[in-house]
Amino acid sequence: MKSTFKLASCCLLIFSFSFFAKTYAQSLSSEDIKAQYVKEWERAKAYTVDYLNTMPAGKYSFKAVDSIRSFAQQMLHLAQGNLFLMAKATGTESPAWGNSNLEGSATAQSKDSVMYYVTASYDYCANAVKNMDVTKWGENVKIFGMETTRFAMMIKTFEHQTHHRGQTTIYIRLQGIKPPQERLF
Numbered sequence: 001m002k003s004t005f006k007l008a009s010c011c012l013l014i015f016s017f018s019f020f021a022k023t024y025a026q027s028l029s030s031e032d033i034k035a036q037y038v039k040e041w042e043r044a045k046a047y048t049v050d051y052l053n054t055m056p057a058g059k060y061s062f063k064a065v066d067s068i069r070s071f072a073q074q075m076l077h078l079a080q081g082n083l084f085l086m087a088k089a090t091g092t093e094s095p096a097w098g099n100s101n102l103e104g105s106a107t108a109q110s111k112d113s114v115m116y117y118v119t120a121s122y123d124y125c126a127n128a129v130k131n132m133d134v135t136k137w138g139e140n141v142k143i144f145g146m147e148t149t150r151f152a153m154m155i156k157t158f159e160h161q162t163h164h165r166g167q168t169t170i171y172i173r174l175q176g177i178k179p180p181q182e183r184l185f
């Protein structure tokens with residue numbers, strides 16, 4: 001009797017769990033994913049602005065060693081990567097300055113200029129995702145001799161900016177400054 005009761009209770013528990021899981025489980029639509037991805041670009045922009053504001057204006061030309069980019073050049077590379085890669089991913093046209101050599105431009109190295117180019121690149125990425133037709137995310141694009149989907153290319157674009165922002169952590173630390181707290185949300 002006890003074992004029958006335990007078995008019935010266990011079956012009822014399993015049935016209840018599966019019923020409620022099916023009842024309350026939600027699936028994500030492609031529009032939900034798009035909205036979340038736009039939100040992630042906005043979060044990444046805010047986090048990168050924290051980095052830009054943390055480094056003193058007079059230290060934007062700082063290099064950890066002579067053979068690498070300065071802080072400003074890293075951030076300008078991030079900005080131009082955002083434009084180039086997202087344009088390839090979405091098939092949209094990026095701002096004209098995306099094709100110039102900002103890293104080598106003396107007038108682009110100031111804190112104000114870097115802030116402008118970096119924030120504009122994040123705005124471009126968020127808008128490119130927001131305005132892209134999700135039915136085209138599965139289309140293939142070619143880049144650097146490789147082929148991938150537009151969606152995968154958008155993900156790679158996000159990874160690229162994260163990588164270069166992360167590299168600047170050491171620049172900030174070498175100035176004796178604590179880098180910004182991570183922004184997961």
